[in-house]
Amino acid sequence: MVTYTQLWRADPAAWRAAGAAWSRLAEAVGRRAAELGAVAGRVTDGWRGAAGAAAGGHVRRLREPLDAARLAFVETDQVLSGFASGLARARGMLAAAVAAAGPAHVEIDRSGRTAPDVTVTGIDRVAALHAADRVGAGIAAALSAAAMADRTAAAALDRLAAAAAAGWPLAVPRSRPPFGTPPGVVRQWWAGLTEPERRWLLLFEPAYVGRLDGVPVWARDLANRSLLAGQRAGLVRERALAVKTAMPRHAAVSASHRLVGLMSGIDAVSARLSAETGERAYLLSLDPTGDGRVVLAVGDPDRADNVLTYVPGMTADLRAVRDDLGRVEALAARAAAVDQAQRTSVVLWLDYEAPSFLDEAMFAAKAESAGPALHRFAEGLRTTHEGPPAQQTVLGHSYGSLTVGTTARTFGLPANDLIFIGSPGVGTDEASTLGIPPSHVWSSTAANDPIAYLAPGWREPFNRAAALLTDPLSPDLRPRPSEDLWFGRNPTDPAFGGRVFTGEPFGHSGYWRADNDALTDIAQIALGPEHQSRVE
Known part of the structure; x- marks a missing residue:
């Protein structure tokens, strides 16, 4: 059993480090494994015949233990970081x-026993004894939580x-459910696999495991981390090819700009994954095609008391992921x-094609197309x-609120x-739907968020703006939040x-500022009923 003194002196940050x-x-082992893979490729390309094939196969087999060790090292990080999180909660x-x-x-003495201070004048001895019982129960619960974290990590x-x-x-698995299979079915399949079968999938089919809803978070994180370096290298090769091809210069510049943005996004994700401070991050999906998509959790959703899924809106993509990570x-x-x-x-859930420009954001098509994926992820x-x-909360910002609302109304969200x-607007006129x-x-x-004045219809916003330009001091022309917005x-x-809860007037992107009360209200909602009564 963990003692009071042990827990009081414990340092979760040291375990996280x-x-x-x-x-x-x-990461270092992964680089060496990639080098062996490159050697195997050169052997196969430059040495034909049975001897060349045998040599290439031998080099490839040398890589397998390195890949297995790399997975084990990442899993060790998961275990120690999970222990750090459990210790922090117990503390x-x-x-x-x-x-x-x-x-x-x-x-309270250092052994964790409690005794009421009955020498203080005016204290009711019975009330003090009851208080001592509550304090003692709180200490016992903390020590029990620390002991459970310790046993889990040791096992x-x-x-x-x-x-x-x-x-x-390793063992080849007997079956694989296709993408789109209900998460409950996937979870049963995964639970029925042996550990050698799971390890085979993580080694040889990480792209499959990494995007499969219903696979535990720890396994998806292992799989997706193993893909990152290769995904970035693929973008580098694609950019080099774009520069060398005979495509028009403006097309080459545009392609290069997009690819550099995607590489920058992967770098931002990688930096957060390797951070030594704060809660550990878990990579649940990353797709570098198109404008790029990513799903990343700060803290392990599978072991959390509360899970808040954040769905961003217009212009959100892998290239601009730094803001959403913040x-x-x-x-x-x-x-x-x-x-x-x-x-x-x-959790940052950016696994849909968010609108890039206003002409796309004026329609609900992208929100509607995201519905099945968001529903399946939440399931x-x-x-x-x-x-x-866990207490599950889903938050949508800007166009992301339409995505959340449309999904909840059409497919349902287990939140x-x-x-x-x-x-x-969220695609409906009534919360009850x-x-x-x-x-x-x-x-x-926010009172100064321009989206609150986006009345429906094609002309109203422009008519209002024209009137303000004509007589900006007229109180009758000052903008007022619209009861009906573009999407309901x-x-x-x-x-x-x-x-409804209120915050400071920091505009459309100020809800996450440290000095905004809205940020505290969002946190209290996510923490569940005990804290929701404090939301204003």
């Missing part, structure tokens, strides 16, 4: 118990050590600050979660709460039927 060190080792629980002891006139490391001692046995970090940090005792995972998070169900911020109680549908739009009734309008 230890995990990151294993991740760096995995938060302990800190809350200690903070409650002082006002209750309860003293996982033992399992990895046993696999290494056995030489990383928003995810801000949400995760605020949730941790509001309640240290709960683990909250924040997958429910299916793979370990332990009691406890929905949040719409800076919304142009979204598949969850209207009291769990939330919205906020304003979700902040009382007639919509949801709940």
Whole structure:
């Protein structure tokens, strides 16, 4: 059993750094494995015949143990980082118990036993004893959580050590469900695989495992991390080819600009994956084709108490992912600050083709096409979660709120709460049509967010702007938020039927600023009913 003193002195950041060190080792081993792959290719290309084929096969076989070790090193990072997260939660629980002891006139000794301070004048002895019981129960719960994290991490490391001692046995799986299979069916299939079969899939079919909803987060993360270097190298080769081909100069420049943007996005994702501070990131999907897509979680959704999925809007893509990663970090940090005792995972879900320009954002087609994927992803998070169900929240910003609303209304979203911020409308006029109680549908739009004045129709916004230019001082012409927006009734309008919270007037992109009360309200909604009563 973990003792009070051990937990009080524990340093989650040190364990997080230890995990990151294993991740760096995995990257180094991965580079060596890639070099062996290149050697095998050169052998095969330059040495024909049976002897050349045998030599190439031998070099390729040398790579397999390196790939297996790389996976094990990343999994070690997952285990140690998960332990760090569990320790941080237990320390938060302990800190809350200690903070409650002082006002209750309860003293705590270093062994974790509690005793009421009955010498203080005016304190009711019975009340003090009850307070001591509550503080003691809080300490016991914190120590129990720390002990559980310790046992879980030790068991996982033992399992990895046993696999290494056995030489990383592999076995070809007997079946593979196709993409689009319901996550519950996928989860049953994965659970029925042996560990050698799972390891074979992670080694030889990572692109398949990495995008399959219903596969546990840890496995998807392993698979997608193994693909990153190759995905970036492919973009480098594509750019070199674009420059060399005889395509018109403007086309070559455009292609080069797009590819450089995608490489920059992958670099931003890679930097977050290798960060030594903060919650560990998990890569659930990355697609470098087109404008690029990515799904990344800060904190493990499968083990979190709360999961907040953020769906961004217009202009969101892999090339511009730095801003969205910053928003995810801000949400995760605020949730941790509001309640240290709960683990909250924040997921960036950018697995749809968001509009790039206004001419695309004026129509609901891209939101509608995203529906099946968002529904399946949310179902997958429910299916793979370990332990009691997490508090699941889905947040849509700008056009992303239309994507969330359309999905909830058409396909359903397995969420406890929905949040719409800076919304142009969510595809319905009533919160009651979204598949969850209207009291769990939330919205906020800043007073100076221009999207609140986007009335329906083709001419109204332009008529309003022309009138303002004609007589900008007229109080009758000052813009007022529209009850009806481009894609339905304003979700902040009382007639919509949801709940509204307010923030500072920081415009369309200011909801994630540290000094905006809206950020705290979003965190409190994501933390569940106990905190939602504080939302204003």
